[in-house]
Amino acid sequence: xSELSRRDLLRRSAIAGGGSVAIGAGGSTLAPxxxxxxxxxxxxxxGLCLAGIFVAGxxxxxxxxxxxxxxxxxxxxxxxxxxxxDQAYYSAQRVGEGRSEFEAEMQTDYLGPSDDMATPFADAxxxxxxxxxxxxxxxxxxxxxxxxxxxxxxxRQVAISVTNMVEKWNTGMNALVQAMYHDTNEGINRFGSAExxxxxxxxxxxxxxxxxxxxxSFDTGDDANLYGDYTPIQETNLDDPYSFDGTEIGxxxxxxxxxxxxxxxxxxxxxxxxxxxxxVYSVPxxxxxxxxxxxxxxxxxLTWCNPFTGQFGxxxxxxxxxxxxxxxxxxxxxxxISPMLYADVIARxxxxxxxxxxxxxxxxxxxxxxxxxxxxxxxxILTAEDIYAKFENSNYQSRLAAELLASGADVPxxxxxxxxxVSHPDLSADELRGALxxxxxxxxxxxxxxxxxxxxxxxxxxxxxxxxxxTSETPETVMLxxxxxxTIGQLYDADGxxxxxxxxxxxxxxxxxxxxxxxxxxxxxxxxxxxxxxKLREALEDDPWFxxxxxxxxxxxxxxxxxxxxxxxxxxxxxxxxxDN
Numbered sequence: 117x118s119e120l121s122r123r124d125l126l127r128r129s130a131i132a133g134g135g136s137v138a139i140g141a142g143g144s145t146l147a148p149x150x151x152x153x154x155x156x157x158x159x160x161x162x163g164l165c166l167a168g169i170f171v172a173g174x175x176x177x178x179x180x181x182x183x184x185x186x187x188x189x190x191x192x193x194x195x196x197x198x199x200x201x202d203q204a205y206y207s208a209q210r211v212g213e214g215r216s217e218f219e220a221e222m223q224t225d226y227l228g229p230s231d232d233m234a235t236p237f238a239d240a241x242x243x244x245x246x247x248x249x250x251x252x253x254x255x256x257x258x259x260x261x262x263x264x265x266x267x268x269x270x271x272r273q274v275a276i277s278v279t280n281m282v283e284k285w286n287t288g289m290n291a292l293v294q295a296m297y298h299d300t301n302e303g304i305n306r307f308g309s310a311e312x313x314x315x316x317x318x319x320x321x322x323x324x325x326x327x328x329x330x331x332x333s334f335d336t337g338d339d340a341n342l343y344g345d346y347t348p349i350q351e352t353n354l355d356d357p358y359s360f361d362g363t364e365i366g367x368x369x370x371x372x373x374x375x376x377x378x379x380x381x382x383x384x385x386x387x388x389x390x391x392x393x394x395x396v397y398s399v400p401x402x403x404x405x406x407x408x409x410x411x412x413x414x415x416x417x418l419t420w421c422n423p424f425t426g427q428f429g430x431x432x433x434x435x436x437x438x439x440x441x442x443x444x445x446x447x448x449x450x451x452x453i454s455p456m457l458y459a460d461v462i463a464r465x466x467x468x469x470x471x472x473x474x475x476x477x478x479x480x481x482x483x484x485x486x487x488x489x490x491x492x493x494x495x496x497i498l499t500a501e502d503i504y505a506k507f508e509n510s511n512y513q514s515r516l517a518a519e520l521l522a523s524g525a526d527v528p529x530x531x532x533x534x535x536x537x538v539s540h541p542d543l544s545a546d547e548l549r550g551a552l553x554x555x556x557x558x559x560x561x562x563x564x565x566x567x568x569x570x571x572x573x574x575x576x577x578x579x580x581x582x583x584x585x586x587t588s589e590t591p592e593t594v595m596l597x598x599x600x601x602x603t604i605g606q607l608y609d610a611d612g613x614x615x616x617x618x619x620x621x622x623x624x625x626x627x628x629x630x631x632x633x634x635x636x637x638x639x640x641x642x643x644x645x646x647x648x649x650x651k652l653r654e655a656l657e658d659d660p661w662f663x664x665x666x667x668x669x670x671x672x673x674x675x676x677x678x679x680x681x682x683x684x685x686x687x688x689x690x691x692x693x694x695x696d697n
Contacts, residue, residue, distance in 0.1 A: 120492045147442050189318055195470075202444070202447075205444040205447050205450050206450075208450040208451075208452045209450035209452075211288065211422075211452045211453065212450060212451045212452045212453070214598075215288060215452075215453065219457055222281075222284075222457065222461055223457070223577075225237050226460075226461045226464050226465065227460055227461065227464055228418065232464060232467050232468050232471065233468065233471065235464070236467075237277060237464075237465065237468065238468045238472075240273065241270060241273050241274060241468060241469070241472055242472065244269045244270060244272075244273045245266045245269060245472060245476060245479065245480070246479075246483055247269070247625070248262075248265050248266040248268075248270075248480075249262055249265075249266055249479070249480040249483035249484055249487075250483060250484075250487050251265070252265050252266070252480075253483070253484040253487035254483065254487065259480070259484065260690045262480050262484055263476055263477060263480050263481075266476050266480045267476060269474060270469065270472055270473060270476070271469075271476055274465060274468075274469045277465055278462065281458060281461055281462060281465070284458075285397065285453075285458050286397040288452075342621060344418070355399040371421060421607070428607055473571040525619070526553065526554065526555050526563060526620045527553060527620060527621065528553075528619070528620060528621075529618075529619045529620060529621040530617055530619070531550075533609070533610030534551070534607060534609055534610060534615070534618055535549055535550060535551060535552075535607070536549070536551075536552040536565070536602055536604055536605070536606075536607050536608075536618075537549045537604070537605030537606050537607075538550075538552055538581065538596075538602060538603065538605065539600050539602075539603035539605070540579075540581075540596045540597075540600060540603065541597075541600045542594065542595075542596045542597055543581075543594070543596070544585075544599070545586075547605060548581070548583050549583065549608075550581055550582050550583025550584070551581070551582040551583070552565070552579060552580075552581050552604075553579065553580040553581075553601065553620075554571060554576040554578075554579040554620070555576060555577045555578050555579065555580070555598075556576050556577070556620065557574065557575060557576060557577060560575055560576075562619070563619070563620045564617050564618060564619040564620060565604055565607070565617065565618055565620075566604070566607075566616060566617045567604065567605070567606050567607045567614070567615070567616055567617065568604070568605060568606065569604050570601050570602065570603050570604065571601065571602040571603075571604060572599050572601055573598055573599055573600055573602075576598050576602065577598045578595050578596065578597065578598050579595070579602055580594075580595055580596075581594050581595075581596055
């Protein structure tokens with residue numbers, strides 16, 4: 117089959133199957149929940165790439181209603197193995213491309229600097245604790261009760277983030293399974309880890325027995341009860357079940373297991389989860405089933421990919437998986453998902469949680485004393501959730517600005533509503549004009565951008581860009597990779613006048629240990645943050661393009677704010693999980 121024919125097959129399969137795949141258990145609302153910057157451009161990043169690029173562009177077989185065997189080349193011949201290999205490669209490639217920028221943002225929000233506390237996630241967690249302490253002081257509660265309330269608020273904040281991370285992992289695993297299994301060749305024999313793509317001795321093999329035991333048992337027998345019950349959620353469409361050494365095994369190719377036991381607390385306690393345990397997706401080894409081309413369909417790298425540890429197999433046989441990838445015989449390697457990235461994020465979340473929980477014992481009493489003495493106005497202590505809730509009815513551009521402001525990202529110091537003409541390889545046009553928010557590397561002091569300049573790739577991590585395409589009236593938000601230089605043309609202020617430069621700042625000051633911040637510094641931080649909120653409000657009210665919103669003049673009216681930050685309207689979409697959907 118010609119190269120053109122194979123590519124055309126992939127294209128047609130993607131078009132036909134793109135909209136027909138379930139994302140998994142309860143997956144009908146996954147896309148908006150996972151959008152890192154509002155409704156992001158599906159071609160770049162965000163929730164729509166999770167429900168779009170992960171699915172569209174993969175030849176899905178049974179799920180899509182398209183069998184590879186139904187396609188024929190112009191000469192009437194059909195090279196099944198050739199098509200299968202190409203199909204698997206491009207499917208894995210699209211899964212990886214769909215996740216790349218989204219995972220880059222996860223690194224920024226959770227893993228950025230070496231200091232665990234100098235991240236947007238840690239800032240959001242500390243703001244939650246601060247607001248809870250102020251609320252307790254306002255309500256006249258005891259110090260013991262205030263500490264308990266702060267701990268519960270912290271747990272909810274962290275549980276939301278953990279839940280979002282796990283469900284993002286689940287979406288990716290589901291996409292990978294949908295992409296790699298189809299009704300002609302249900303397994304591909306070139307999966308492997310980046311460390312050792314050819315090894316078949318990875319971890320302990322778990323088989324999906326047709327009549328499975330209540331709990332998983334491992335070859336070692338040491339950890340039979342560790343992972344709890346499982347639930348198969350995907351099956352093959354083969355006429356006969358798999359068999360291994362003459363033993364018939366079941367048709368499950370993906371299942372869920374209870375993840376709560378790995379956490380310092382249970383996300384099941386979240387009130388909007390209705391008590392359902394948090395489940396993580398995994399894929400069993402199908403070693404022993406011979407595909408039509410022969411060989412092992414999937415190596416044991418996928419026996420157990422645990423996003424909490426980045427490892428697979430039982431705890432007695434732990435081997436790191438840096439990258440799940442597909443090796444094509446001639447096209448090279450397509451990287452799909454990095455288990456270790458999720459492992460690093462979960463580890464950072466737990467580290468921050470443990471550190472803050474320990475410091476709550478001294479931090480909460482200090483905040484309560486400042487409130488009781490009148491040094492701090494509790495109505496001005498806002499959580500990231502509160503900040504975002506104020507702008508929930510605004511348009512895409514201002515939603516983006518509010519999310520960045522709420523999560524402590526780099527934002528304009530004074531020039532809210534400014535626009536820039538930019539060029540970047542990730543954009544669909546040579547030049548586009550819109551709102552630009554670069555996220556600078558930590559070593560850049562007093563960051564700024566200038567008209568007709570270039571921001572080198574080493575100076576910024578990612579750049580958020582909100583614009584309205586020429587072919588549509590619907591604004592789009594994309595995330596530009598920091599791996600390429602960002603070319604900046606003319607800058608314009610909110611009135612459309614040309615300006616020379618824009619300075620950036622962090623409205624939420626990164627502090628390694630907030631317990632070391634004295635009362636004066638804390639008050640200055642709160643006042644500075646509220647000044648930035650006011651500037652954003654004025655920009656939204658005065659600039660139609662940027663997105664004026666009804667009632668903008670009331671946004672900072674203290675009478676509209678419940679002390680302690682109880683406003684929980686709207687949906688926070690940034691990856692730090694400021695609000696669970």
